[in-house]
Amino acid sequence: MSQFPHLLSEIEIGSCTIKNRIVSTGHHTYLADVEPGDPLIAYHEARAKGGAGLIVSEIIAVHETASFSKDLLCASDRASIPAFSKLAETCQRHGAKVFGQLFHPGREILSATGGMLPVAYAPSTVPNERFHIMPKEMSEALIGDIVSGFALNAAHLAEAGYDGVEIVASHGYLPAQFLNPRVNLRDDAYGGDAERRLQFVREVAAAVRAAAGDLVLGLRISGAELDDTGLTQDEVSAACEGLADAFDYFSVVAGTSATLGGSVHIVPPMGLQPGYVAPFAASVRKATGKPVIATGRINQPQVAEQIIASGDADLCGMTRALICDPQMPAKAAGGKLDDIRACIGCNQACIGRAHKGLGISCIQYPESGRELEFSGHLPAPSAKKVVVVGGGPGGMKAAAVAASRGHKVTLLEKSNQLGGQARLAQLLPGREEFGGIITNLCRELEVSGAEIQTGVADAASAAVTVKPDAIVLATGAKPYVPALDGLDSAHCVTAWQVLQNEVNPGSRVVIADWRSDWIGIGLAERLALAGSAVTLCVNAAMAGEAIQLYARNHYVGRLHKLGVNIRTHMRLFGADEDTTYFQDTLTGDPVLVENTDTLVLSLGHVGDEKLHKAFDGLAERVMPIGDCVAARTAEEAVYEGMLAGRNL
Ligand SMILES: Cc1cc2nc3c(=O)[nH]c(=O)nc-3n(C[C@H](O)[C@H](O)[C@H](O)COP(=O)(O)O)c2cc1C
Ligand code: SF4
Known part of the structure; x- marks a missing residue:
């Protein structure tokens, strides 16, 4: 029944x-x-x-x-x-x-x-x-x-x-x-x-x-x-x-x-x-x-x-x-x-x-809306040994698509869990469901038959033992922290540290939000819910400028209700113990946010090119994808993962 x-x-x-x-x-x-x-x-x-x-x-x-x-x-x-x-x-x-x-x-x-x-x-x-x-x-x-x-x-x-x-x-x-x-x-x-x-x-x-x-x-x-x-x-x-x-x-x-x-x-x-x-x-x-x-x-x-x-x-x-x-x-x-x-x-x-006037698709399923381009993934002409380094959404998609085409795929992930930055994104309030992308990709991996190894500290050595024909590098990115005056003396932490509970934010927090996406507004909500007085300073014309309008307005409305102080057009300039210095991006005038005890940096991410050197010459083809090439979003990572999986 x-x-x-x-x-x-x-x-x-x-x-x-x-x-x-x-x-x-x-x-x-x-x-x-x-x-x-x-x-x-x-x-x-x-x-x-x-x-x-x-x-x-x-x-x-x-x-x-x-x-x-x-x-x-x-x-x-x-x-x-x-x-x-x-x-x-x-x-x-x-x-x-x-x-x-x-x-x-x-x-x-x-x-x-x-x-x-x-x-x-x-x-x-x-x-x-x-x-x-x-x-x-x-x-x-x-x-x-x-x-x-x-x-x-x-x-x-x-x-x-x-x-x-x-x-x-x-x-x-x-x-x-x-x-x-x-x-x-x-x-x-x-x-x-x-x-x-x-x-x-x-x-x-x-x-x-x-x-x-x-x-x-x-x-x-x-x-x-x-x-x-x-x-x-x-x-x-x-x-x-x-x-x-x-x-x-x-x-x-x-x-x-x-x-x-x-x-x-x-x-x-x-x-x-x-x-x-x-x-x-x-x-x-x-x-x-x-x-x-x-x-x-x-x-x-x-x-x-x-x-x-x-x-x-x-x-x-x-x-x-x-x-x-x-x-x-x-x-x-x-x-x-x-x-x-x-x-x-x-x-x-x-x-x-x-809303950008582009044909619709899906971040989890880039084939959607592109049916004529990607109608199914054809079996590979010959099965190759493929190593995928990095178990974020891009690496998971690459491994699942490649394995579903008949390649022998080994996915190596440094941490003990798959998911990469999606694991952090799901820790933002009202964003818990973002973790669904991990669940869904885990299932795609399981069905595809790819082998998964987590907790792999030295992926290059692990790759050598596989003797792969191709390596897909999907090592992701880490927070970007620029060299600015006074960041050492201020209580300055990254968004990732806050999300992973590695630091204790104080009761008067300022968030410097360059990317103006989910992270800044999500952190502001999380810290305000935890009782901090929060000033969210975005280097954009509005908070959440980079995310879809309906999503932005839902979450920014929640910040209004929580009394978060939102400041726009703010370029981070420097900080000391209790003041963060910004510059108005329209006038160039200095703007001081005083009386704060914690500065949270949400200034984007950067790939670690040095990591990639270790894979030089380990396979005939080495294909970097997603954030390790240049930090963007899960949409690009999954799309590039799918392309890598198809092109092997
Ligand atoms: C890309 C996109 C375009 C939409 N355009 C229309 C439309 O042309 N007419 C309409 O009545 N609803 C439109 N909607 C709303 C959907 O019909 C639907 O009501 C909405 O997506 C909520 O349902 P869901 O949660 O099942 O996606 C659109 C939705 C999406 C995602
Ligand atoms: S809301 Fe996200 S997961 Fe759902 S269809 Fe749109 S892009 Fe895909």
Whole structure:
């Protein structure tokens, strides 16, 4: 009997039978522009092959005023039908159903297309806080035109063989703007009271139904926008009750794009609990009596099973879970739970890359989003003896990929445990789940058959005994400590020493944070939680500047609550016993942080080239990867590890 009787059972929604309850919800991949091409189709095909029951392909701009960002799909032109058809057919061949997302952002403009900010249209001229957009009020004629755009795109998707469409009323986009009394100030057919605020969505639903025949029709909506200016849980439930007859299902998420705090929930980072959206889904389910998809940090089938079994939802969006492991549904069905590479909610390579306008991927699974480039790892033409030196994420990936291709791989790690810097990262508050990357890579290593030796003090001598054909050097990096005035006399410690409890930070701590990534903000939180008064001095325009926006805002919000003093544009200059000296990077003026007893350095890392000399000539090929070449992030380390494993 399956461990997942609810998750893996089929369900009927409208005219459609879906083989299980696992949904890849709509996500903007930046793998296509205007119409689906081979990279996007290969991406979705991998998820369909892996067993996802329903694939909702990404947002489709329904009107010329829907200029949200670059690389948007659009089905307004009949000529695009064959491309959409190819996407649908390819996924349907593997048993998945395919729905499309019909989208208009209203006043939410993520990025200017072609460098020019378009005119944004919204129900009323109410400014957007996050993007600083002052929209123009829509005329009734424009509203009618946009409604027709929804219908036209739906008709073309129906012709392309899609199984369903959903209207994106989530995250404060145009339909949600009509629903929100603080954003819709109209007093006409589309606003003035709760009933009239439903009118736009009703018209869209009716027009889509009329145009798209018996396609399944859903509404994606935030069960609560989780911001004081956004829709509340009660408002959403009431609106959904009023719209229940118009839709076959509701797809429930949380948050709003309109504010920095609300947007954290669009792609919730690891600091938020798995499945925390389930109660919002439950209230929409109760209000509508319709099937509901719950989505938000459901990263494991066990969590999804529990949500469905408890009656909070009927299906679960497991979007990053599928970005990270497209085979997850098949592994769940086959009882291979240890083999599931669980998403850790780091947001780094999925939404992090998307926000840079780059095709999405995953830090743990760089093959994701690059299906055409890396479709499987072919067996090696001849088995070689390979030594990998260093058991951080890069070395682990290199060893696992090389061994899975048939090489005889020995992984040598100096310490007693694998994981490298990921072991330290998981010690930051709210970052515990980062350790999941170690668990997942350990399993990949185990399955690959690579031999692992830990506690190896002299890797060069150990390598000699193996007589390898190739050596992959993945020795990582150590903290960078520059020669600055007074650091010897100050109580100056490194971030690593604090994380490993090797030092006793005092009650008045200053953190010099050059990298402006997870480490500085995480240390600030950890020390503030331990009772220290913390000043976080970042050499950047904002704390956490280098990390993905939703993750940054979640963690910086926690620092605000803890009263951490954040100073920006601060270049470390020197220190003495109770003062740290900075220079303002904009003006060059000195800035003193006085009355401190501990200076914590988070100034980046540097590889140890000297280590590598010991491996010269020990093998025909010596391949350095990751941080030991130049300190960067786990994403580059794992990617380069995968390449090394493939290229051997
Ligand atoms: C790269 C990326 C792009 C996204 N773009 C969209 C989108 O176009 N439309 C949408 O409704 N949600 C979008 N989302 C949100 C996802 O559909 C989903 O709600 C979110 O990832 C949370 O679910 P998860 O925890 O299962 O990943 C996006 C998510 C990611 C990771
Ligand atoms: S990059 Fe991080 S958050 Fe994104 S899918 Fe991979 S593990 Fe999950």
